[in-house]
Amino acid sequence: MxxxxxxxxxxxxxxxxxxxxxxxxxxxxxxxxxxxxxxxxxxxxxxxxxxxxxxxxxxxxxxxxxxxxxxxxxxxxxxxxxxxxxxxxxxxxxxDKLTQVNFNYVHDVCWQGLFDLEKCLDAEQPLGLAHLGPWQTIYQGLSDLPEPAKTSWFEFDHYYSDSAFPEALPKVFKSAPQRLMDIGANTGKWAKQCLDFNPDVELTLVDLPIQLNVAQANLSAAGLLGRVSLAPRDLLSADLAFPKGHDVIWMSQFLSCFSLDNIGRILSKAAEALPTGGKLYILDTFWDRQQFDIAAYCLINTSPYFTCMASGNSKIYRATEYIACAEQAGLVLGQSWDGLGISHTLLQFHKTGA
The missing domain is CATH 1.10.10.10 (Winged helix-like DNA-binding domain superfamily/Winged helix DNA-binding domain)
Known part of the structure; x- marks a missing residue:
């Protein structure tokens, strides 16, 4: 490239x-x-x-x-x-909302931690996170982040992801899945849109317990918990396993929270949970699939956040890196769609019988 x-x-x-x-x-x-x-x-x-x-x-x-x-x-x-x-x-x-969201995110979430970027790169640990709280990764503390970091983090995350959801929904539901597993459910925004979009689908939400508590509260307030199951998981656990029996697995802005080695491991576990013919959808922002330099610029410069504040060893990846991990896990790329929302690509993989 x-x-x-x-x-x-x-x-x-x-x-x-x-x-x-x-x-x-x-x-x-x-x-x-x-x-x-x-x-x-x-x-x-x-x-x-x-x-x-x-x-x-x-x-x-x-x-x-x-x-x-x-x-x-x-x-x-x-x-x-x-x-x-x-x-x-x-x-x-x-x-311009994009400019405002990026400014607040950089200042409120990243600014102080970026002073420790060199140490974080050397250790591959988010040492800058100590400026916000005592967690090993930011995902353990998202619900407890101090203000204004909490508001700025969620506004940044949702501004990018929410714009792509309406375009992704018809593609995911074209095959009429009956059971869908949302890995990395976050606050339950995607889950709510799925439940509203299809009145028959059943969902399993997978995330850290603290995040599932937020998703559960949001879906309960919307009266949608009747078709939802919760599966608390530490995605870095050595004995990670996902529930089986789902037609579709969904991951949105999730894998970028992990190193490539862990992405490969998570995708392997996802492939094990899928039946033959089952589909895996990954919605994410890849800097190598952007039409305009402004999008690639913003995405590339989000990577140091992952180094300093999030995990210490993850980043905004190229689509080719995800595809290689998925293929190594035994999944086959079917279709891909670029330009969803602001800057997203949707990758569709399926599990063969081989």
């Missing part, structure tokens, strides 16, 4: 780009604060002088200039006729 993000640059241009990386963390914080304090929203209504901004936001000229001059250097605002005005990039901060 050949891939380049950088255009051809002169040495001078390349040096400028390198400085943007060097000061990236500084610019991130200044832009984030200007957005959070409402400065960018005010400028979205029209150009304002420093004095007008001072009066409106009760800030000193010093504070405003520190923030807005950094925003100026990043092309977020412009200085025109002694007034500040918003650039197109600034409008993204004010109006």
């Amino acid at each position: 050949n891939k380049r993000f950088a255009p051809d640059l002169t040495a001078f241009q390349a040096r400028y780009e390198a400085q943007k990386i060097a000061f990236g963390p500084v610019v991130f914080q200044c832009v984030r604060i200007a957005w959070q304090k409402g400065l960018l929203a005010s400028l979205a209504q029209g150009a304002l002088s420093c004095e007008q901004l001072m009066a409106k936001h009760q800030m000193s000229a010093y504070a405003l200039n520190v923030l807005l001059e950094s925003c100026l250097s990043a092309g977020v605002v412009a200085s025109v006729n002694d007034c500040w005005q918003l650039e197109k990039t600034g409008y993204m901060l004010v109006n």
Whole structure:
């Protein structure tokens, strides 16, 4: 696979780009604060002088200039006729949900832990997670994350996954499965959509006990628990086994939580649980299957979160890596669909009789 993000640059241009990386963390914080304090929203209504901004936001000229001059250097605002005005990039901060979700996620969930990235890479352990709580992996503490990290984590996770669910549902239910197992059920969002989509399907939810408690509460509130079974599992357990008797196994944004070795092991256990002809669907974000560089950029730069905060040894993978693991587990790739939702690919595997 050949891939380049950088255009051809002169040495001078390349040096400028390198400085943007060097000061990236500084610019991130200044832009984030200007957005959070409402400065960018005010400028979205029209150009304002420093004095007008001072009066409106009760800030000193010093504070405003520190923030807005950094925003100026990043092309977020412009200085025109002694007034500040918003650039197109600034409008993204004010109006674009993707940009807002990513900003909050990076700051609230990842920021402090990323300081320990080198140690995490060396140890292949999420040592940065200590900034949020005392868990071995973030998945053990998702329901107990401190705010605002908890809200930002779930908004990030659901923003990406939820956009793909409506397009995935008809594909999964085309073969009219009667029993479906959702491995990595999280808060039960996919399960609820399945139960609403097909009034006859029965679901088994597999996840850590603390996550199943959340899914159970959400499905109970929706009056849907009658067709749901819960199967608590530690997916890293040496004696892992999945319940049998399901037509379809579903995994959404789940395998990226594990190392490639563990992905292979989980898929092998899933293959053991499937009957001949049974199907396994994997919905995930693969950076090598993106049409646009903006999506690949966001996904690639999510991987350090997995290193520092999540598991220490997982990442955003290429689709070819999942496919190789599945084939080694005895599963055959049937179909794949790219471009679901914001950035998802749906892989369909089946178990043969061989």
